[in-house]
Amino acid sequence: MLPVVELRGAIPFGMALGLPFWQVLLAALIGNILPIPFIILFIRKVFQFLRKRFAFLEKLIDKIESKAMGKAEKVQKYELIGLCIFVAIPLPGTGAWTGALIAALLDIRMRRAVPSIFIGVLIAAVIVSITSYGIASLF
Numbered sequence: 614m615l616p617v618v619e620l621r622g623a624i625p626f627g628m629a630l631g632l633p634f635w636q637v638l639l640a641a642l643i644g645n646i647l648p649i650p651f652i653i654l655f656i657r658k659v660f661q662f663l664r665k666r667f668a669f670l671e672k673l674i675d676k677i678e679s680k681a682m683g684k685a686e687k688v689q690k691y692e693l694i695g696l697c698i699f700v701a702i703p704l705p706g707t708g709a710w711t712g713a714l715i716a717a718l719l720d721i722r723m724r725r726a727v728p729s730i731f732i733g734v735l736i737a738a739v740i741v742s743i744t745s746y747g748i749a750s751l752f
Contacts, residue, residue: 619641619644619645619708619709619710620641620642620644620645620708620709620734620737620738620741621703621704621705621708621737621741623637623640623641623644623645624637624638624641624738624741624742624745625741625745627640627641628745628746634742634746638738638742641738642734642735642738645708645709645710645734645738646709646730646731646734648709648710648713649709649710649712649713649726649727649730649731650723650727652710652713652714652717653713653716653717653721653723653726653727654717654723656713656714656717657717657718660674660677660678677714678718680706681711681714681715681718682715682718684699684706684707684711684715685715685718685719687699688712688715688719689719692721693721693725693726693729694729696712696715696716696721696726696729696730696733697729697730697732697733697736698733699711699712699715699733700712700729700730700733700734700736700737701732701733701734701736701737701740702737703737703740703741703744708734708737709730709733709734709737712726712729712730712733713726713730716730
């Protein structure tokens with residue numbers, strides 16, 4: 614699973630491979646949710662470490678942070694509901710991993726951010742599953 618596509622790409626890919634729906638859904642959910650606590654807890658320290666050790670990565674890290682903070686304005690306005698909706702929207706650049714990055718950058722505590730992100734992931738999984746399997750059933 615890649616940070617850009619997360620379950621938005623994993624579910625259609627699993628479907629295209631002909632894997633059983635429940636296996637695809639379970640693997641996509643686990644793969645999407647598993648990194649969230651680690652991102653929230655460690656991403657700032659990882660960025661700090663990379664900046665110190667590898668100066669050439671500073672511009673890339675700054676770009677990642679500024680992109681996330683640009684998306685964070687909407688999340689910040691609506692707080693946990695905004696975070697949930699941000700994660701639930703099945704578009705590139707949104708999702709659990711970006712939501713976790715935003716939560717970390719906004720200093721949202723993990724015990725508040727994780728349930729919000731988890732609910733957003735479930736909503737995204739339903740939307741992507743209905744879209745993927747619904748469209749496939751038409752053909």
